[in-house]
Amino acid sequence: MSDTQISEDKPAVEAEEWKVGKGAYIALVAVILMFSGAFLKVGGMPWLGAFDFTTLGGAFGTMKNSGTDTFIGSGGLSAKAGFLFALSLVPTVMLALGLLEIFTHYGAIRAAHKLLTPLLKPILGIPGHTGLALITDLQSTDAGAALSKELFDSKRITRKDVVIMGAWQYSGAGLINNYFTIGSAMFASLTIPVIVPLLLMFVMKFVGAVFVRFVLSTVYKRDFDNE
Template identity: 65%
Template sequence: MSSETLTASNGIQAQEAEEAEKVGVGAYISLFFAMCFFSGVFYKMPDAYRWLGAFDFTTLIGKFGSVSGAATFVGKGGLSARAGFLFALSLVPGVMLALGLLEVLSHYGALKAAQKLMTPLLRPILGVPGITGLALITDLQSTDAGAALTKGLVDSGKISKENLVVIAGWQYAGAGLINNYFSIASALFMAFLVPVWIPLVVMFCLKFVGGVFVRFCLKTFYKKDFQNA
């Protein structure tokens, strides 16, 4: 038996052993906390429950103070490389918080629990493994943090390039859904003819439509491009 065959066989056995590893109660608790923290469940709670904002990603990120009447420290009227640098700098706190917390949650088994629970849901619909679940959930509040978590999965070899494109399609449709919906569309809530949660659910479902459409394109028009990816 050649060395390449042995290496492939050992890789498959290692993967099967990892998937078969028992997921404990602590891992599911860690996953539940991660879903609540990143999904925006505790975002802008009523006054009586405002303390729950301490367990919300967007609330913990906070915001920069204003400088000379500008909205943030970036100021007004910036352009070119300098403006781009300051904008990129403003993304660092959210990305670092998401990555740091993900490492802690991963240590307690949140990713393994996500893979076991979400694979039966995400695999048939989007064709991606359940381990991508936290990256998808994070995108509901922060496009930057969601992209950072996705990049981490790619760098660690846990998802393929085809998975990456499908995830990007899901994330691009209604990016930062919960955060943007309640911060921008809230000014129109009083004029809504339907309950506030209905448009939110519709947009959430359309994210899956976007992901499925991208997956269909990859399986048909661009199938050859991802055969060896």
């Protein structure tokens, strides 16, 4: 096959790769609902929690004679403590990657690319298929980071995209999960609706990422000239 024929076939192959059908949109909606926390606590329908990522991830049990300590224990130091902490992240990350691989197979990435690019490209300068990593980060920083790495390793995003995504993800990392667990201790003291601080933090994630995008496009512009 000639070089001319190869170049003619390439756009057709790429178009087929990003073709989006009804199943892809269903997969996208399913993954968003699972990772966004929408099913975490639904009044009158607690059974929906069975489809939530945090619920599926579960929790380690406590040691028999040590109160609230898990198998990580308390008072650990240095490399050994770090190893046990990293080990505790493995089940959640493996579960997230397994689920995302299934949804990707059914076209969730393609649907996210088509639907979210008009939103994410003008605001953050990143393609729409990064949306799943950002959505996943709302509940699990580890799973969001793992998916971001997978996108980078497969060359679907650039180094600049990764930095912008990192700025979005780790500004209020694991937002929904942490807000309704750790932050719930302050709910009784709030003089405004509980949802307001959550929305404010969500908006500020975009503000921080836009600022980082601006810095990368000005001060550090030369670092990405070859991309």
